[in-house]
Amino acid sequence: MDTGETEAAGLAAILDAQKRAFVDEGIPGRAARQAALARLKAAIRARKGDLIRAAAADFGRRAADETIILDLGPVVQSINHMRRHLRRWMRPERRPVPVTLWPGRARVIRQPKGVVGIMAPWNYPFGLSLLPLATALAAGNRAMLKPSELAPESARAMAAMLAGCFAPEEVAVATGGADVGAAFAALPFDHLVFTGSTEVGRKVMRAAAENLVPVTLELGGKSPVILGRDADFAKAARDIAWAKIANAGQTCIAPDYVLVHEDDAEAFVVRLTAALRRALPGGPGMTTIISDRHAARLRALAAEAEAGGAETVRIGGGGAGRQVAPALIIGAAASAGVMREEIFGPLLPVLACRDLSEAIARVGAGPRPLALYYYGGGEGRDAVLARTISGNVTVNGVMTHYAVESLPFGGIGASGIGAYHGREGFEAMSHARGVFLEPLRSLIPLGRPGGRFAKLFARYMMR
Ligand code: NAD
Secondary structure, eight states: OOOOSOOOOHOOOOOHHHHHHHHHOOOOOOOHHHHHHHHHHHHHHTTTHHHHHHHHHHSSSSOHHHHHIIIHHHHHHHHHHHHOOOHHHSOOOEEEEOOOTTOEEEEEEEEOOEEEEEEESSSTTTHHHHHHHHHHHTOOEEEEEEETTHHHHHHHHHHHHHHHHHHHHTTEEEOOOOHHHHHTTOOOEEHHHEEEEEEHHHHHHHHHHHHOOOOOOOOOOOEEEOOOOOOHHHHHHHHHHHHHHHHOOOOOOOEEEEEEEEEHHHHHHHHHHHHHHSSSSSSTOOOOOOOOHHHHHHHHHHHHHHHTTTTESSSSSSTHHHHOEEEESOOOTTSSSHHSSOOOHHHHHHHESSSHHHHHHHHHHSSSEEEEEOOOOOOHHHHHHHHOOOOEEEESSGGGGGGGSSSOOOGGGGGESSSSSSSHHHHEEEEEEEEEEOSOSSSSSOSTTHHHHHHHHHHHHHH
């Protein structure tokens, strides 16, 4: 019976075939990597319509523009960036040589690791699968991809697209749920990139450790927005409203909560409410929540915060089924679910602080966030940058760092390990191999053990 899922034994066979092909065919040169990236980009452009329809079917509703701008576009832009810089990244890098080893020559050569496993979540089913895939290909690897079972149509459309432009021993797609995910994570890849929740990330890293597979973990967390007193509040409200409505806030780097000075809080809530109203799309409305279970979780979080004394401002009605209306949650208790769990939806707690130090302390008290946003300049900005630790930061904006391909993207602590995008992605999926070309005649011969030269040399080594 074909369940549409890839069996565990099948996974191991695909990996074996990819590893064998990697050895047989050798390391791909720059032209082959450029061609692979070009093929991937052409396929995404050619299958754009299928991919948009598949994402809309998975979410229930998702505008084509949203899929293009937030899901497919970043992959195309990233491919363009990699293609532009590949020559420089692949160039062997000269390194200095200690005088005792002159005139030897040292180089770092970045070689592909081999086969990269890629595990992806459902929220950007294409971007979070294909951007790591493009990076793996740029670094000269082969790859196996395991998309999320919660976006099955997107997984199917992507698998069909990739089968059309890559042989299975170059790129293969495995489909299925947590059981397939667990079998996938247990495979002896040469590198594993996991994007998903912190909880599953822990399991994946444990499984990878069995085979000493190096991992890049792109996890979640609660990304705060801190508003300085000199913030451009109108821009902040506009940006935050956009980010909570885009993909219905189901974005790993979406603002998770806002910290604002107590004297600015009331006026900011008014501004933010108006901005959310304006940002709500007309017509069929915003993207729907991925499943009934996820929608119920969001409603339960809002209800719990309300029962605990928080004030809730709902925008655009209560919503029904998988349509969850955006809501501001004002003054939620630290113990409330909305302040403990990553929200991953259109709810937004707003918390008043006495001063910037209190805001910084609140961020520092929790696990390290995937992203941090600050509005304002001068000393406030410098203090936030110096005294907080997070994945990436955008100042006077939200989420836009994701589109800056020259920056590494990744979390720290509970929000992730390692980074990708741009050069850092290429390096994460390459092995930095140190090569030393020793001279046939060294400038400083070691000499006879115990001899005069050896004594001088020993003294030099300890200077
Ligand atoms: P998830 O962790 O539930 O699933 C991710 C992948 O792991 C899926 O392919 C799933 O099938 C697989 N999986 C599930 N259970 C597994 C198990 N026991 N063993 C092995 N694999 C298993 O995450 P999700 O709900 O799809 O995505 C939401 C989370 O992802 C949020 O926490 C979000 O912040 C995070 N995220 C992070 C980034 C980033 O770039 N850092 C981007 C998007 C989403």
